Amino acid sequence: MAKGIFITGTDTGVGKTVVAGGLACALMREGFDVGVMKPVQTGCLETADGLLAPDTNFLINITDVRDNIDLITPYRFKEPLAPSVSAETEGREIDIERIITSYNLLTKIHDSIIVEGVGGILVPIWKDLLFIDLIKKLSIPIIIVARTGLGTINHTLLTARYAHDNGIEIIGIIFNHTDKKEDGIAERTNPDIIKRLCNIPILGILPFINNLNTEDVKSGNLCNIFSEKIDVKYIKSFLSV
């Protein structure tokens, strides 16, 4: 049984922060003491108080956790690039051991930790080290967040099969609507096709949610809708309390 769940995606902008926040919130409602982590945040905004990490901000806001920002997001960069590129561009280094130490400390404070990745599983963290290597080192299962529309069959199968072939435990796939567009044939048929082709549970389909915006730290009705549309009970069975 794991203490944490890693939220990865088929790409950047697919809804990892939304799913991480929704899941954290849903688990809290089930009585879990949940911590959050976004180990590396690029594209931070400069403020008078230092670098503001938007995803971290959203996750802190929705869970109301009080942990030190250096534990939740040990690495914050201004350049909106892959972590290794942002770090090199800003003349800094990323030490994966620091990320693991932060994660381990958070697991001592909380029942479970929801960790959000950056982009997808093959995004480089530092030099040759990729996010899939971090997932292996943390030894926690993943949830894959995927788009609903055209192109998602290929992206989702690539992510799922590569993760599976590398011994990563996959809890399942969450399809997420990042826009209001009405479903076409692709959106309606993709989940079943993907389920058939990779035999991984589909945990649910998250609709477009009004008044939800991670950048503006607005969560709309995410907590309720997540609990209603996603199989939280099944996800819970992967966590030890």
Ligand SMILES: Nc1ncnc2c1ncn2[C@@H]1O[C@H](COP(=O)(O)OP(=O)(O)OP(=O)(O)O)[C@@H](O)[C@H]1O
């Ligand atoms: N179900 C949804 N309803 C409404 N808006 C959504 C939904 N899912 C995502 N969005 C919006 O789409 C954008 C991308 O979502 P999000 O930030 O969760 O993606 P991400 O995968 O975490 O991106 P990144 O790779 O930058 O971390 C955000 O503006 C978010 O508010």
Ligand SMILES: [Mg+2]
């Ligand atoms: Mg995000």
